Structures are given as C-alpha cells and as structure tokens.
Amino acid sequence: MRPLSPVLASLANVFRIPITRAPVRPTLTNEILSSTSTPTSPRSFSTTSALSKRKESGYRGDRRILLIRYFLHHPLTPRPLRFSRTRFLRHWTIHRAWNLYQANQRRAHELELQRQWQSMQAACEELRTGAGDGGKLFRKSMIKTGVFRDLVPIEYARLQTEGPAREGWNFEWKRD
Amino acid sequence: MAHCERASKPLLQCLQKTYTKALPGLQLQSTRAFQSTALAREEAQAEAKSVPFHKAPDPALVTSPQLERRLLRQGIAPIGSRRRRAALQNASNIPFEQLPYQCFQEARKVLVADREEKLRDITAMSEKIARLQAVPTEEAGGEQVKKSKLRAMELHLEHLKILADINDPLVKKKFEDGQGDLSKPIYRYLADRKWREYRRKILVQRITQMKVIPDVLPHCDPTVDTKLYFNRNQIQPGEFVNAQVSTTAPKLDVQLFEGGEKLVTIAVVDSDVPNVEKDGFDFKMHYLAVNVPISATATKVDLSQLSTDSQVVLPWLPPVAQKGSPYHRLSLFILEQKDSKPLDFAAVKAKETERDNLLPRTLQARYHLKAIGAHLFRSQWDETTYEVMKQIGFPEADMELRRKRVEPLPYKRRNPSTFR
C-alpha cells in the first residue's frame, strides 16, 4: 500500500475519511500528483514545486486546469464510470425499461384523474338536467361561498407531500 | 497456448459476451419474431458442424500458432487478437438476451410486453386505415377530410412502428455497428436522428454563412444526407477543391430517410463567375441531371455514370476559377421532382442547352422542383488551374483579375470656422 502524501493524509484525517486500503488507481495518480502537488520530503510544508518557486520560471500554466487535474486524479475521487459494450447495453436496456415503466405509470395516473373528473362532470350534468327542479339543486351546489371557511382554512389545503412545506407555518395568516 | 490462456483471464471478464455461436446444446428461444433471423441461422450452422476443431479451425476461436498458420494459408485471417480468441474459447457463450442478471431480465420483460402492445396497436391501426379506405368518399365527409385523416393515420402508424423497436438493445447495437438495414423504419429513424445531431447542422451553417441560400436558392431545408466524393476522398461542405481533382465528376452518396423511391434532379451551379463588363457575377450550370432515382437503400450516385440519353442534361464541366477572382462557390442541389414523376427528358434537354446564367430559381419554377438536399464546395486559383483551363479550352486562361482602384474622396476641410 502506498502511503498518502502528508497533505492528503492530513486532509483525509480532517474529513474523517478512513484510508485503510490502497487508492484506486495508484500508478496514474502517482505520476500526475508527483508532478503537480505532492511535495518532496525536504520541503514538506510547501505545495509549490521547485520549478515554479523560482522567480525566473515564467508561465506556470493555467491554474484552473491544474485544479481540475488535481481533483480528477485525486485518490479520493471515485473512478470514472466505464462500461464494456454489453454492460453498457444492459444498463441502457434497464434505463429504457425504467423510463417506460414510469411513463406508463404517469399515463395511468393521468387517465384515472381524467376518468374521475369526467364522472364528476357527468354527475353534475345529471343533477342539472335530470333532477326535475329546473336545475335549482345544481345551482345551489355550485355556490362555493363558505367552503373551507368554517372547517379548515383553504391555505392548508395544499398538496400532500413527503416533507413539510418550505415555510413551516404561515404566521401571517389570520382568520378574517 | 497455456500462457495466453492464463493472460486472458482478466480479459474474459470484460470481454463482450455477445458471441453468438452458441454451444450445441443450448437452445435459443427466439422471442423477437419481427426481427431479422440472423441468430437462428447461425445456430443452425453451429449445429450442423460436427468436425473436430483441429480439422476445421474457427477463425474467431483459434489460438494455437499452427492452426493459425494453416488458416492463413487457406486465406482466412484469424479474427481479433490471440488473447481475445483464447478468452472467447472459455467464455460461456450465452446470447445477450439470456444474460443471467436479474434486473436486466426484469427490464427485458417490461420491454417485451411493451413491444407486444405496440404490435397490437400497429395491427389495429392498419385495420383502421383499411376500413377508412374502404369507406366511399361521400360518407367519409369529402375528399379533403378523408385525405387528411388517412395522412394523419399513416403518420401515426409510422410512429408506432418506430416506437415498437426503439427500446431494443440489439437494434441499437446493430445500428452502432453500422449494420442497420435501412429498409426498416427504425434504422432510418435512427440514422436520421444521428445525421441531424451534427452533420446537418454543419451543412446548414455552411450554406447559410457562405450565402448560398439566398444567393442560389431562396430556401432549402435539407432532409437527405448528401456526401460528396472526388476520387474517393470525401469533401466536407465548403471545402476548397483543387482544380485538377475536380476535373472528373464527383460521386454522391445521397441517403434518403424515408421509405420508397424518389426521382430527383441534381444540379451543380457556380454562382460566382466574374463578369467584368457588368462589374458583377454570373451563374454557370456545371452539371444537370434529371430523373435520378434514389431510395433509402440505393444511395450511391455516380455523376459520371448516369446515362447520357435519359438522365444527363448537361455533362460535368470542370470548375475553374480565374486568377485573382474571389473564390467560386460550387453548390450542389438535390431537387425533388413533384410527386416523384419523371420529367420529359427530351424536352428538358432541348430547353436547357445554355450553361451560362441558367438559374436554379428558374429551374425550380419551371419544373416544380423542391430542394431536399444540398452540398457545397469551393474552388479558387491554384497551381493546377492553368492546365485544367488549357484542357477544357477556357477562353481567357491567361487573363488575371486585378483590383480596380477606387478613387478616394477629395480632401475637404470640414467646417473650418469651428477649428481653433
């Protein structure tokens, strides 16, 4: 097992990352980190390499590229997701099937809502025309004043969700 | 042989297990009735073979150098690396659909069920279309209504056909390997999508930025993929082509993404012929052919091989750019003939004899053409142009175009009273 560089070790210690196994890609990270970030033993407190410390060395390269490379090849970075051809195809199959399943579920839900709405509308229509009172009952039932007012405030009739609302309680609200 | 087998062990795990030459005992269940029957055929071959391996070595499995040499002497090259072949020998040759992964198998069940549902939809839809066609026009609510209804239903049917196959991993794999059968709608759909992702964007950008679109034709929405080859070299849209190279007529690869056959007119126009007297530019038709059949499977069109007595109206004229003239845009247009009906070749040939100033706009209006594909290359003066000019008898080969001096504005002192 390759020992981590002091900086990385201290970092890992701070973030409580257990380092008991060898890093995932030891060879690659070794090469790249040694050129950019890993300090050599005599200057263990400096992160700049010897060349870039000198004043004469002019262009030091793009800092962003350096950082990207550093984090990409960091031993604590998970390795990139690479699939073989068949594995990718299997993955794709599962992905498509899952999407299809979800789409079917959504469609079924939509249809169910549509069915409910239509049956309610049919009932209302029946009430309006078939009740024999000239539609009076229907008109009365369509009056919405006072609905929710004397029971539960309408503000609480939000969709039921997994978590609470973003603002837990509406302190502004007062019964009028 | 032992060492390469040992070495191939890690490879074994990551190698594709799609090797479809199944073990003799393994039975393939063909769940995909509508797909091509390639699997079943291979299975039959595998079962018929009972010769020992060293007598008839398989080029995909052979590992020993002696057998390889024998194969090479027969003229068959072994497939892949020796390490890969060794790995394949030990691989359990399970076909892709039967790979023992639970989630994958569950997913396949969902997809297969969906496909069956789509197939039922397809049969229902085609029956519906047949029923509507049987209904007389008056009952269906008039000519126009029936037509539009039929059109919409056919579009929906096409859409369903694509939906039935789009979730198939083997279709995807075949298309990616370039083995897709373009006579089937699903592969045509995939090819069209791929073309629109990149190549069409490039083409449209080139023809609009180089002003081919308002200059040569007022509008063009490319729907066929056009590739242009000079001497087997593909020319990207807008590339500069050497004069020597373009002396021979190019070859085209016109990929249609719809079913059926189409008759098209192919025209190559130079829109930048300098005209010194007019102080402007002229057009010149470098090639014109009518009644060229293209379809999704027959894509190759060799402009020099088209028949001169029924298709080629104006044969290929090598494009040359005079020295000092700005670059010439040679734009190629694939123009769809109306209802895919053939034009009267003799009449066209009699009418279009003059190459100079034969505008594509005129052609379009005269023969009711619609641009469905475009391509573009450019030519400019280079070291071979002079020889090509001599060959084709270009009249003013030794004349050069120089910039005309524009008289500068006379010096005028502007409003001197305000100067301090």
Add this chain to the structure above:
Amino acid sequence: MFQSRLLAPLRALDRSSRTSLPSAFRTITTTTTTRINTTTLRTPSSLLTTTLTKPTLPQTSFPNIQIRHASHATQGTANRHSRDPAGKRLGAKRTAGEYVVPGCIIFRQRGTKWFPGENCAMGRDHTIYAAQAGYVRYYLDPERHSERKYIGVVFEKDGKLPVPRNAPSRRKLGRVKVRFEVEGEEGVKGGKGDLVAKVGEEGTVVGSVGKVEIQQSEELQLRPGYMYREANWVIGRAAEKAGITAKVYNRKNRWLAWRKRTAKAERAAQMKSLKSKKKGAKKAKK
C-alpha cells in the same frame, strides 16, 4: 490662526506616535523644543502640558480639533473639469445617403451601438467602415435581429435597405482584367529568381536578381555592416551549391520526430544546467 499654528506640531505628534513608540519619543523631543523656540513664546502652559503628556497616551487622537477649515484652496480637485477627460470624438462621421469609398469610416462608437450591415465591416474598436463604394444607409432589420441597428452601404443613390432575407445578395466584382505571364511554361525552366532587398531613401525595395548581378556576386562587395562579404541570398544558397540535401519532411515519420524532440529537450536541459552552474558560481563568488 492661532489654533492652526498650534495644531501643526500636534498633528506631527499624532502621526509619529502612530508609527512606533521609540521613534515617537525621539521626534517629540525634537519637535517640541524647536516649535517652542520658533513659533510662539506666548504659548499657554496648559496647551504645552498637553503636548508633553502626549507620549504617555500615544493612541489618543483629536476628534474635536482635527477639522480643516478651507482657509486655502485645496490641491487638485478644485474645478470639475480636471476629472473630465477630453471628448473622444465619437459619433457619425458620414450621414445617411453620403457617398463613401472602401475603408471610409462611417461611425465611431464605444461598444456596438450600431452593427455593420450590408457592405460594411467593423473594426477593432467597433468602428463601422465601408467595404464597398456606395451610399450610406442607417436601418433596422427585424428579420435578422429584432433590436439591432445596422449601418449599410448600397450601390445606387436610391437603393433600399434592408433587403428581404431570401433575395440574392447584390455584390460588385470591382476588378479589371489584366494579361499575366504564365509561369508554368518558361518561368520554371529559367529557375526561380532570387529576391534581394535594397534599402534606399524611399524605403525597402524588393526586387529579383538579374543575370548580371548573379555574375557579379562571385566577387565580394562592400555590404551593409561595412564588410566585404557575399550577398545574403548567396549565403542562403550555400547549401545548394555544396550539394547538401535535407530529408523531405514526412508527417507520419513519428520515430524521427520523437528522436528530434528528445534531442531538443536534452539540449535544452543541458543548456539549463550550464546556466544554473554559472549562476551558482557567481553566487559563490559573491
């Protein structure tokens, strides 16, 4: 008046006390003594004592007496115009309908207030200039862009802009026909002429070498740099004379390219090490 005179040493005190303590002590002693001698003898003792007690409280400032009264004109920002830079002479240089020739500046601007339209181009500092001779038009082109204002040049005096999007663009050739000598037939046989540059009073003139000059080049002449030597082009042809041929560059020969690259890198490293050695020696001497 009196106050301001007195405040000067106090301010000096304050400044010095802020810097550092020991130096403050030193300055205080000097300043107080000199000031007392030079400025006033009628200094009230109470004020004097404050100055003397100052070093014991080095961090105290004077919030109520550190007010500047405008008894003198202050430096610099007396009038607004010193902060106001000179005008940059931006704006339209040619109005609509005016005749312009190629390169004629039509509009100077900061940023793109106007965009170049037909037959116009934009310079490095967003200056709009004409690319063709014609008449200037200022216009909007909603088909191209909903917001932008364009400057264009039309060829006719009564030309209209914008043109519809599907109309063919109107262009001018702007060239004349001239007969030229074909190099392909006799030029190649004679061999390519060498170019020589003569530096005269009018500037550098580049011409080709005649046959006479080629013969003359055998003997040495007095050349720039006050020496008798061959002409530069003769030196350039030295390898040809000696019959040295270089290998034709082949892009695909990566082996050769690698060898060259490594040799170059080695040389560079060698030079660098030499340089560092020299430097080390210098340092050692010092």
